[in-house]
Amino acid sequence: MTRLKTRELHAPIATTARECAPRRRAVRPSLRGALAAALAVALAPALAHGTEWRVGVELPLTGALAQAGTEMYRGIQVAADIYNRRHPQDKITLVAIDDESNPAKAVAAVEQLASQHVVAIAGAANSNCAGPASEAASKAGLVYVTSGGTSDDMVTRGLKNFFRVSNTPGYTSGMVGLFDSLGVKSVAIVYSTKDATSDLARQLDTALKAKGVKTMLHAYDPSISDFKPLINKVKLQDKPDAMAMLGYENDYVGILRAARVLKPDLKAIAAPWAFASPKMAQSFPDLVPNVYGATVLSSPADYRSADQRDFSDAYQRLFKTTSNYQSQTSFVYAQLLFDAIAKAQKAGTLDKGGLADTLRATQRDDTFLGKVSFDARGDNTNYVAHMGQFSRDGKLALVWPANYATAKPVYPGVPW
Amino acid sequence: MADLLLQSLYSGVLVGGAYALVALGLALVFGSMRIINLAHGELVLLAAYIAYTFETKLGLNPVFAIPVAIPVVCAAAAAAWYLVSRIKRDRELNSLILTYGIGIVLTNGVLLGWGADVRSTGNAWLQDSVMLGNLLSMRSEVLSFGISVALMLALWWWLSRSWYGRAVRAISSNRDAARLMGIDPRKTELISFVVAGLLASCAGVSIYASSAIQPSIGEALTVKAFIITVLAGVGSIPGVLAGALLLGIAEALTVTLASSALQELAGMLLFLLVLYVLPNGLFGVAKRRG
Numbered sequence: 001m002t003r004l005k006t007r008e009l010h011a012p013i014a015t016t017a018r019e020c021a022p023r024r025r026a027v028r029p030s031l032r033g034a035l036a037a038a039l040a041v042a043l044a045p046a047l048a049h050g051t052e053w054r055v056g057v058e059l060p061l062t063g064a065l066a067q068a069g070t071e072m073y074r075g076i077q078v079a080a081d082i083y084n085r086r087h088p089q090d091k092i093t094l095v096a097i098d099d100e101s102n103p104a105k106a107v108a109a110v111e112q113l114a115s116q117h118v119v120a121i122a123g124a125a126n127s128n129c130a131g132p133a134s135e136a137a138s139k140a141g142l143v144y145v146t147s148g149g150t151s152d153d154m155v156t157r158g159l160k161n162f163f164r165v166s167n168t169p170g171y172t173s174g175m176v177g178l179f180d181s182l183g184v185k186s187v188a189i190v191y192s193t194k195d196a197t198s199d200l201a202r203q204l205d206t207a208l209k210a211k212g213v214k215t216m217l218h219a220y221d222p223s224i225s226d227f228k229p230l231i232n233k234v235k236l237q238d239k240p241d242a243m244a245m246l247g248y249e250n251d252y253v254g255i256l257r258a259a260r261v262l263k264p265d266l267k268a269i270a271a272p273w274a275f276a277s278p279k280m281a282q283s284f285p286d287l288v289p290n291v292y293g294a295t296v297l298s299s300p301a302d303y304r305s306a307d308q309r310d311f312s313d314a315y316q317r318l319f320k321t322t323s324n325y326q327s328q329t330s331f332v333y334a335q336l337l338f339d340a341i342a343k344a345q346k347a348g349t350l351d352k353g354g355l356a357d358t359l360r361a362t363q364r365d366d367t368f369l370g371k372v373s374f375d376a377r378g379d380n381t382n383y384v385a386h387m388g389q390f391s392r393d394g395k396l397a398l399v400w401p402a403n404y405a406t407a408k409p410v411y412p413g414v415p416w
Numbered sequence: 417m418a419d420l421l422l423q424s425l426y427s428g429v430l431v432g433g434a435y436a437l438v439a440l441g442l443a444l445v446f447g448s449m450r451i452i453n454l455a456h457g458e459l460v461l462l463a464a465y466i467a468y469t470f471e472t473k474l475g476l477n478p479v480f481a482i483p484v485a486i487p488v489v490c491a492a493a494a495a496a497w498y499l500v501s502r503i504k505r506d507r508e509l510n511s512l513i514l515t516y517g518i519g520i521v522l523t524n525g526v527l528l529g530w531g532a533d534v535r536s537t538g539n540a541w542l543q544d545s546v547m548l549g550n551l552l553s554m555r556s557e558v559l560s561f562g563i564s565v566a567l568m569l570a571l572w573w574w575l576s577r578s579w580y581g582r583a584v585r586a587i588s589s590n591r592d593a594a595r596l597m598g599i600d601p602r603k604t605e606l607i608s609f610v611v612a613g614l615l616a617s618c619a620g621v622s623i624y625a626s627s628a629i630q631p632s633i634g635e636a637l638t639v640k641a642f643i644i645t646v647l648a649g650v651g652s653i654p655g656v657l658a659g660a661l662l663l664g665i666a667e668a669l670t671v672t673l674a675s676s677a678l679q680e681l682a683g684m685l686l687f688l689l690v691l692y693v694l695p696n697g698l699f700g701v702a703k704r705r706g
Binding site: 061062063064066067069070101193218219220221223224225226227228229230232233236237249250253254257260261262263279283284285286 | 419420423424427428431524527531532533534535536538540543545552553554627628630631632636667668671672675676677678679680681
């Protein structure tokens with residue numbers, strides 16, 4: 001069994017017990033007083049120091065979702081960095097454990113974090129891991145915050161400690177809004193059989209049908225690598241205006257590669273998460289042009305607040321590269337979590353399970369995701385995905401909703 | 417419907433060729449040493465990442481990375497053999513555990529060295545579509561199929577005509593008798609592993625050229641290769657191609673006629689069905705009793 005890997009950003013101060021050897025001579029009173037004064041001076045900063053809160057992070061740093069997990073972790077690290085600089089009296093220490101994109105290991109990670117007395121857990125890149133992990137957190141009485149548990153059943157379990165900033169209805173609204181604005185009449189929905197993607201496919205199907213759009217659904221096993229037979233069905237049988245591909249990075253590459261070979265007569269291709277990132281454009285410049293994906297900001301980014309610019313500067317300083325929507329999203333919930341921890345501590349309720357209530361009472365309007373607040377189920381019902389479209393030079397423009405748009409969509413438009 | 421089926425069959429044949437290329441090395445080691453090298457998929461993965469590095473650093477067609485990948489992957493295969501050769505007892509079981517561990521080390525080594533991002537070739541020539549009548553495929557897939565068939569023929573020739581190839585077959589047939597005939601089992605097994613490494617190098621470069629790679633795919637490649645090896649029948653190289661083609665076509669037809677969600681299930685059902693009807697695999701030979 002693979003040993004869980006733990007990382008601490010700031011190691012705790014270790015103390016050892018030591019037996020004093022018997023003194024040969026008594027210390028003179030004058031020297032005793034001087035020693036006491038020196039000790040008091042040395043200890044003063046420590047005594048004046050505020051609280052240190054250990055926050056657990058359970059994310060896939062290896063495995064199939066390692067790219068998403070690593071990026072999300074960076075967003076949380078930036079949030080901790082900014083918080084610690086703004087509040088020098090307090091300190092957020094992150095304790096990260098790799099869940100290896102594996103639900104069983106996600107549970108084990110949460111249990112290990114709970115045994116290390118963290119005050120809350122930020123975690124999971126997908127619903128398959130977020131589900132069992134958040135249940136383990138609930139049993140341990142810990143708040144669990146995520147941007148990865150988007151499927152609907154995450155908030156119907158009755159867990160009081162579960163919070164999420166993004167959700168499937170938000171992604172559905174984004175994609176439906178985009179297709180509606182483009183005037184698309186038929187959509188082939190190609191989706192992975194994982195929890196979140198299946199959930200999104202069902203909701204997207206229902207929402208599009210309600211708008212009079214014809215839909216055709218094609219489920220695929222997450223392990224498949226050759227999408228040509230499936231895309232050929234879309235090309236020869238479905239003949240839709242647009243294709244919605246619901247999956248993860250490796251799926252998008254396979255689907256777009258197959259589409260590039262078979263060249264179905266499509267006018268638009270859209271994906272929800274894990275597509276619209278600078279890294280995708282850099283790695284696959286031939287596959288992304290004119291494809292739509294959910295994003296937070298355009299790229300290059302147009303930061304709209306001091307907080308967002310602080311995030312960008314800190315990210316660049318820590319990681320020497322540009323961020324994407326995954327780190328921007330995790331930054332949002334990490335920021336909210338740290339502020340809630342501080343508030344609960346000040347109110348004296350942190351140790352009495354008051355963090356969940358404090359977080360539920362939180363509301364902020366100026367985040368990367370716009371307004372964020374949590375309902376009784378821990379869901380951010382304000383969430384609506386913004387949709388971006390890549391241009392041929394790899395830039396990402398926000399094209400929907402109109403009040404956030406930085407460019408008009410290119411329609412019809414496909415990579416080939 | 418006819419167009420759909422023909423394209424599906426064509427895609428299935430090409431995918432089967434790619435599967436055969438991955439399975440060849442595992443089949444060789446399994447056939448000669450009765451050892452299932454669970455790190456074989458990771459050796460393929462290592463070659464794929466070498467091809468990625470070759471392309472991104474030098475800007476050259478990744479197919480030219482094969483001569484670079486071969487020594488590295490063969491060295492890794494030789495290291496794996498050395499560790500396996502240290503096992504004195506319960507070789508079949510302990511080698512499974514050991515090679516699984518080697519696979520984990522290799523996967524995490526790849527992750528540390530190259531990161532978790534999905535990678536694929538940016539070479540336009542390889543990604544261009546090729547038409548065979550009305551049938552479409554990527555150029556890299558056709559190339560991969562050709563390499564697969566060529567390597568299979570080369571391996572068949574080596575096993576049947578070369579001294580070391582016949583030594584490998586002798587060792588797999590009767591290790592003690594082969595030793596008595598002057599064949600060094602350790603040296604022959606090392607050669608098996610190194611040749612498997614060579615085959616894994618070609619497979620890895622081929623996979624990088626035609627699809628996306630990431631550190632987690634090694635395990636899936638090993639499982640696929642193992643299924644094909646067993647389907648083929650122990651020690652049968654032509655069986656590997658037949659088994660791989662059968663698997664590729666079954667998967668493609670399942671996607672076309674039923675659902676992509678059932679693709680893996682179809683492969684497993686085929687595996688069970690063949691073993692039920694032909695317990696020694698498609699080309700395997702039943703052992704005599706007594």
